[in-house]
Amino acid sequence: MKAHTKETQATMTPQKSLQFLKEGNLRFQNNLKANRNLLEQVNDTSEGQFPFATILSCIDSRVSAELVFDQGLGDIFSVRIAGNFINEDILGSMEFACKLAGTKLIVVLGHTSCGAVKGACDDAKMGNLTGMLSKIKPAVEGVTEPKDANLRNSKNLEFVDNVAKVNVSLAIENIRKQSPILKEMEDKNEIDIVGAMYDINTGAVDFFE
Template sequence: MQKPQKLINLSRRNAIKYGGGFLGTGLAATVLGSNLVKPEPVAAQNPIIAQNKDITPDQALRKLMEGNKRFVEQKRQTPNQTRERLVEVSESQAPFASILGCADSRVPAEIVFDQGLGDLFVCRIAGNIAIAEEVGSLEFGSMVLGSKVLMVLGHSRCGAVEATIKGGRFPGQIGTLIDDIQVGVERAQQQSGTNKLEMAIQANVIHQVELLNQSVVLGDLIDKNQLKIVGGYYDLETGEVTLLT
């Protein structure tokens, strides 16, 4: 019987590494396309959801960043947070953007980007790492739900990245996060600069974007100009998101 650690490794980096061989056959896309992409009569009758589906990746990114600008300037509109919106998205969803963010309690995506119910498809995990389960979720959010932009969102003073830099032994499953952050840390160590933590945080974001770009499902959407993948850096003190890629 295999040890759990081996199963964990297989479900992460190896799943991304070898996934292309399976997806390259076209079988996965065919199965997902036939079984998951269903007509959505509610969405078709819902002008707000339909509007999200029709925007371009560039427009989606602009909408995301404009929301963050409102947040920073304390001019939040808190859109799509009414009872009516709750009813509108109760049976159907079409988020215009996806976020792979850190689990840090100080970085709630809907608030940071001034969005509401049904606007964002959010996956959160310590270190905003693109493990297989997160990639699969984001593939679903983009291919099936129609998200047009996918942002990997790191943030200042990230504890997961700091722990990776310090190294050592970690209790429970905490250590399983370290390998996926290590690449960014090593890249930052080779760069000139004094704030190695912030450099590593940003390098980790860029690495996770690279991993997402290896997805055949997401890559196909990018080739069709239906998706854009970007990296972002959130400043805990100012609330501002800066694009890294």
């Protein structure tokens, strides 16, 4: 598989980009890899990059977007922050990636058993982590069940994963609300913005409908 070029990027649509990622994740789940020579891709991309998707994911060591979607050099912009939430800098990165660098798809990728989400569920406090986790708190509040406070913590993995899903949906809402540029691109069908969850037990990415 060759690195993307200006020509191949121009043939990409939001739908085709999503299809490429779905196929890549299927290869990953089946322990197959597209035949690519990374060193050759270093050379092929030295004059420029033409990626087709922008993926916001967690820093979790098990959730590398390039690996779980079986992508090579020059294929995706990878934005990573613990708990995959949105802030001004991340929106700026996404606006660059879509408006200036031509990617056709934004994926907000949450994952199961997320440590950052667990920290927010437990109201963990430590140094700069306190402020960071406060960005995930709206997702904790967004999950209304169970009501019993004793079940609303990191010991309840079902609760944790439900918070992670809401956290993805809120991130997408925030992209649309806080970035008129990306909202307009989506409205004109120049890009799609989709949510997904990565299952750390199976390697599968489940895209939200």
